[in-house]
Amino acid sequence: MGDFMERTELLPILLELFRQQGYAGVSIADVSKATGLGKSSLYHHFPEGKEQMAREVLQHVEVGVRESFVAPLKAVGDPHERLREMTKMVEDFYDGGRKGCILDGLTLGAASEPFRQMVARSVEAWVAAMASVAVEAGLSKKVARERAEDALIAIEGSLVLSRALGDQKAFKRVIKNLPQRLLGETNL
Amino acid sequence: MGDFMERTELLPILLELFRQQGYAGVSIADVSKATGLGKSSLYHHFPEGKEQMAREVLQHVEVGVRESFVAPLKAVGDPHERLREMTKMVEDFYDGGRKGCILDGLTLGAASEPFRQMVARSVEAWVAAMASVAVEAGLSKKVARERAEDALIAIEGSLVLSRALGDQKAFKRVIKNLPQRLLGETNL
DNA sequence: TCTAGCGTACCGAACGATCGGTACAGTGTC
DNA sequence: GACACTGTACCGATCGTTCGGTACGCTAGA
Structure with a gap:
């Protein structure tokens, strides 16, 4: 039998559960079913349980954000091209709008407090990287920062709306317009 | 005590619970505590239980959206002024960003399906009203519709971000810029 | 080389608490 | 008496968590 269930195989499965069901919506039985591991095995890997x-999912996400979203933005080359690279990764991570965001799923309800700091770190890293690209493209620091925050807001909002309506076109439009939103010459 | 807890007093309390904790995060015991009603009383008022x-909360919200958001937009007078009126109501309803959105809370997880249609109706009514104001202000139908959808996306996104970071400034900035976002002369 | 002992990985069963929900005997008001 | 409403007691199911135990590979001592 495929012994050796490692964290690197476990965490993506947990991520999937939490982002779709939210913290309160995921039961240990769900996790057991999804991973194929018995409950007690889960407590072997995570002695402190569900929290x-x-x-750890959030830590895993933080790494993923840095590798998939921040890193492309910090690469060399044309700012527009780097941004397009990032949007591709974003579209992929959210499966074209079909999958929700853990920032959303893990901050609903009273359970949010233990996670807030980790969430904030990921958000800040991503926004800062987008802002830095915008500065490089010629925008002022202040405008760049606002545009970057707006971009993240648009992504999160479109994910909520796409999920609520069961229709991915809100997300897709936001993704398509994201480079223009961040670097374009609007007077907003 | 001839207490007489009516639906009109019950539903706002339920709304408060669901928007803060999400559907899965709210237990009947929570509802009982928040309303002061025993379980049997709750099941007297809502024979079909939690769902x-x-x-009914969603129905109540739909009415609220029409009365508080759509109605001001459909009133007579300057489009900008009507829009400002709506943003005031929005800011109030979300308590300056401190309170979440039920569209979000009630669409997380598998519980979402029974609600999707109702959610979609509220969203559509609101977006259509905003788009109509934008058309009145001189925008093309297509652009107006996109701007209206973007406005809602920005509101939802800023609520998620404000909650995740425990900081309302994202929401406040979106609210402040909302008239410009909808009616302004950006080239986006 | 045998084997005792240890650590890692896993399991089903069961824990007490809470879940959503029901049964029923009231209570007060018309 | 009919009816709206409520408290108490209870149901089976599920919650997150813990229990006792198994299987297996590694290491060390004899």
Whole structure:
């Protein structure tokens, strides 16, 4: 039998559960079913239980954000091209709008507090990287920062709306317009 | 005590619970505590249980959206002024960004399906009203519709971000810029 | 080389608490 | 008496968590 269930295989599965169901909506039985591991095995890997699972998922996400979103933005080359590279990764990560955001799923309800700091770190890293690209493209620091925050807001909002309506076109439009939103010459 | 807890007093309390905790995060015990009503009383008022509670909250929200958001937009007078009126109501309803959105809270997880249609109706009514104001202000139908959808996306996104970061400034900035976002002369 | 002992990985069963929901006997008001 | 409403007691199911135990590979001592 495929022994050796490692964290690197476990965490993506947990991520998937939490982002779709939210923290309160995921039961240990769900996790057991999704991973194929018995309950007690789960507590072997995560002695502090469900909250630890969510914490480690968030750590895993932080790494993913840096590798998939921030890194392309910090690469060399044309700012527009780098931004397009990032949007591709974003579209992929959210599966074209079909999958929700863990920032959303893990901050609903009273369970949010243990996670807030980790969430904030990921958000800040991503926004800062987008802002930095915008500065490089010629925008002022202040405008760049606002545009970057707006971009993240648009992504999160479109994910909520796409999920609520069961229709991905809101997300797709936001993704398509994201480079223009961040670097374009609007007077907003 | 001839207390007489009516739906009109019950539903705002339920709304408060669901928007803060999400559907899965709210237990009947929570509802009982928040309303002061025993379980049997709750099941007297809502024979179909928790799902009915959420459904009626959503109906209640639909009415609220029409009365508080759509109606001001459909009033007579300067489009900018009407829009400013709406943003005031929005800011109030979300308590300056401190309170979440039920569209978000009630569409997380598998519980979403019974509610999707109702959610879609509220969203459509609101977006259509905003788009109509934008058309009146001189924008083309297509651009107006996109701007209206973007406005809603920005509101939802800023609510998620404000909650995640425990900081309302994202929401406040979106609210402040909302008239410009909808009616302004950006080239986006 | 045998084997005792240890650590890692896993499991089903069961824990007490809480879940959503029901049964029923009231209570007060018309 | 009919009816709206409520408290108490209870149901089976599920919650997150813990229990006792198994299987297996590694290491060390004899």
